[in-house]
Amino acid sequence: MSARQWTRDLAMGARFAVTGGREAWVRVMLTAVGVGLGVALLLLTTALPSALASRHDRESARSDITYSATVKKKSDRTLIVAHTDTTFRDEDVRGRLVRPEGPRAPLPPGVSAFPAPGDMVVSPALDRLLKSPDGRLLRERLGYRVTGTIADAGLVGPHELAYYAGSKNLPATGVGTGRVERIDTFGSPGQSEPMDPVLVLLVLIVFVVLLMPVGVFIAAAVRFGGERRDRRLAALRLVGADGRMTRRIAAGEALAGALLGLVLGAGFFLAGRQVAGLIMVFRISVFPADLDPSPALVALVAVTVPSAAVAVTLLALRGVVIEPLGVVRTARPSRRRLWWRLLLPLGGLAMLYPMIGQGRSNGNFNQYLVIGGVLLLLVGITALLPWVVEAVVARLNSGGVAWQLAVRRLQLSSGSAARLVNGIAVAVAGAIALQMLFAGVDDDYTKIGKEDLTRAQMSVAVPDGVSSATAVRRLSGTKGVTHLTALARTDVGDGRDEPENSTTATVGDCAALRETAVLPSCRDGDIFVVENASWDTSTAKLDKAGTRLWFDPSYGSSSKGEEIAWTVPKGVKPAGLRKDPSGSELGGFLFTPGALPGRAGSVARTTVYVQLDPSVPDVLESVRNSAARIGPLADATVWTATTQSQKFTSIRTGLSVGAACVLVLIGASLLISQLEQLRERKKLLSALVAFGTRRRTLSMSVLWQTAIPIALGLGLAAVVGLTLxxxxxxxxxxxxxxxxxxxxSMTGIGAGVVLLVTLLSLPPLIRLMRPDGLRTE
Incomplete structure (x- = not known):
């Protein structure tokens, strides 16, 4: 068969598709919309790597952490930058205080000029929030005057909350603490750590599971209008076309719909890309320009989709005999065979079997075997479901009129019914498998917090230079705060610089010290010692009367020469070990304020543990605002029972975003499929109404025609999903x-989507159930 004849026949089919009048255009548009939705989601998927890479590049370009143990020297090119990140009602706010030390200090990306002290430049999203009534508490916390906005180059997404504020008294002495840095350029010098094999496996499975339903829907969309197309092909046989030629012409019709679907898909994608900048899904937002698919991937989609349309049509017509007087499909079809359908899932299991027990300790999983095995298992659903539907409906007989109408229709066209639910079955099976995998490895990436949430629910790290009494006074008047525990800590060692032995010195009143040790009795002026902490091997050596020690030994840092000498007195009381509210065993020396020597209080870093009344509205925001009044570098942290790996959380978030998009595609494609099938049955429905069949009976029959295949499909999906x-x-x-x-829940979501689609299809069904639908021209 020559390529010229193939081209001629495909072109003839395409002409029939676009010049066949209203009926042909309806069929082509249904196919094009179904294919277009799938193409749009494929383009979105191919654009995701580019969007994520762009977000990562902008995040790296604005990095202001040096990862260096040495502090840069002051020059006209250096900038002091302090991290003042906060949280507002579960939304992260990225904050920085900046103080340029010279005219050539580096500007942050997206910022045209440094804000003056007391001013700040903000992201557009933060600007909108601060101007809204909901932003009142955040306005009180920040307290700077907005003088400009951050450009896109300085933001990871259009909905990011971020600001840069100017400061005139940022202390350079705080450099190196991790919250204050001296830098001469923005940008991350470090490289991200590679993901472990299990996370790589999760990424592979997520992409396969999300893309597989898209392929199934595209394959189903190119077969819209199959019954009417077959009758036209019979007419072609009558005028002299042979069987092979009619199949190629049919493939040309599908090709026309697929090509138009490519155009619509590109339009849907471009429209969706503009909308992407306006919405945020699961706290992820992207700039429209970030959704820029790779040209190679776009070319792959442009070639694959039309080719698949031709291949699927030829495969579908392989078992159909088209004769000049009709199509043999109207006769009772031959029974489907099971053996070859089982080969697909068995082959998938065979590909995955060699990796059983590999875990994360034996290198990465073979990505080709993983992708191939999962694909075969999911494709096996599309092969098994028609056999299952046919085998079950063949045994369904007795019932009401609506039931019998539905069952008879399914017995005549079980393949069409299975195609309608293939996509939802594949999506549910993949979702069940992913949920099992995520739930199984969740503990490996989730750490249980050691904090005692019965003793405190927040902690506030007080910046240097602020006393414990000042911090407690600022926090104590906060509405919703029921109890405060302030503990100040520093190091104490047997040398000014690089001491051989050192331990912790904790300062607090008697009530506070009882939160970190078991005290025999306590009054101001007492000193205690705890020697049995699990990590502590030095306190027993230092706890000797007359031993000369130094508070805040320098360890070679810039504070050298500022150490505070102290001699261990007689009468230091032994105390029992108790974990503090943060779950830490401190040990070492415990000082009441009256026993603290000279300037030792100025070198101790205070942490205030806060108990809250959760019934008070916005109590977390009130505490954060009070902490900000202590100082811009005060760090208020909310304690949680568990913390999760950021990479694991990002993958799960990506799955949620992708699943939301696939669900939209599932619903839209199912609705189009349902409308297409109702359109083909227009005359049949009108005839039944003309003979006196109640519309309620016909509506119930349509519902049963959808419910039976869906129930079987979801059952098969559950079995395959659990196996995978x-x-x-x-x-x-x-x-x-x-x-x-x-x-x-996954099965229920799938059933809920189908139920919603069925309800949306009822109004068109009622319009079709009119006797005048029998009229023809």
Whole structure:
């Protein structure tokens, strides 16, 4: 068969698709919209790596952490920058205080000029929040005058909350603490750590599971209008076309719809890209310009989608005999065979089997085997579901009129019914497997907090130069604060510089010290010692009367020469060990304020532990505002029972964003498929109404026609999803456990999407159920 004849027949089919009148255009547009939605999501997926890379590049370009143990020398090119990040109602706010030390100090990306002391430049999103009524508490906390905005180059996303504020009294002595840095350039010199094998596996599975339903929907979309197309092909046979030619013409019709779908998909993607800058999904937002798919990937989509349309059409017509007087499909179809359908999931399991037990200690998983195995398992659903639907509906007989109408329709066209639910079944199976995998490895990336949430729910790290009494006074009047515990700590050692032995010195009143040790009795002026902390090997050596020690030994730092001498007195009382509210064992010397020598209080760093009344509205924001009044470098931290790996959380967030997009595609494609099938049954529905069938009966029959395949598809999806999830857990070396709540929720979401689509299709169904639908021209 020559390429010229193929081209001629495909072109003829394309002409039939666009010149066949209103009926042909409706069919082509249904196909194009279905394909276009899938193409738009494929383009979005191909653009995600570019968007994430752009976010990472901007984040690296504005990095102001030196990762250096040595402090840069002051010059006309240096800048003092302090981290003043905060949180407002679960939204992170990136904050920086800056003080240029010379005319050539580096400007942060996206900032045209340094803000003057007391002024700040803000991101557009933060500007909108501060101007809104909801931003009242945050306005009180920041307290700077807004004089400009940060350009896109200085933000990771359009909805990021960020600001740079000017300061005239940022102390250079704080450099090196991790919160205050002296830099001469912005940009990260470090490299990110590679992800461990299990996280790489999660990324691979997420992409396969999210893209597989898209491919299934595109394959289903190019088969819209199949029954009417077959009748046209029979007419072509009548005028002299042979069987192969009619199949190529049919492929040309599908090709026309796919090509138009590419155009619509590009339009949907461009429109969605502009909308992307206006919305935030699961706290992720991107600039429209970031969604720039790779030309190579775009070319791959542009070639693959039309090719798949031709291949799917030819494959679908392989078992259809088209004769000049009709299509043999209207006769009872031959029974589907099961054996070859089972080969697909079995082949997938065979590809995944060699990696069972590999875990994260034996290198990365073979990505080709992972992708191939998961694809075969999910494709196996699309192969098994038509057989399952046919086998089940063949045994369904007795029932009401609506039930019998639905069952008979399914018995005649079980393949069409299965195609309608293939995508949702694949999506649910993949989601169940991913939920099992995420739940199984969750403990590996989640740490249980050691803080005692019954004794405090927040901590406030007080900046240098602020006394414990001042900090407590500022926090004590905060509405919702029920109790405060202030503990100041510093080091004490047996040498001014690089002491051989050192331990912790803790300062607080008697009530505060009882939160970190078991005291025999206490009054102001007492000194205690705790020698049995698990980490402590030095306190017993230092706890000798007459021993000369130094507070805040310099360890070669810039504070050399400022150490405070102290001689251990007689009568230091032994105390028992107790973990403080943060869960730490401190040990060392404990001082009441009256026993603290001279200037020792000025070198101790204070932490205030805060107990809250959770019933008070915005109590967290009130404490953060009070902490900001202590000083801009005060750090208020909310304690949580668990903390999770940021990379693991990012992957889970990416899954949530992708799943939301796929659900939208599922709903839209199912609705289009349902409308297309109703359109093909227009005359049948009108005939039944003309013969006196109640509309309620017909509506229920349509509902049953959807519900039966969906129930079977979701059942098969649950089996395949549980199997895939079990294999993936065994691959990661994790004990197998089924989160039945997640399984049921994923299945319920799939059923809910289908129910919503069915309800949306009822109004068009009612319009189609009119006797005048029998009219023809």
């Amino acid at each position: 999830g079990t294999v993936l857990l065994k691959m990661t070396g994790t004990s197998v456990s089924v989160d039945w709540a997640s399984v049921l």
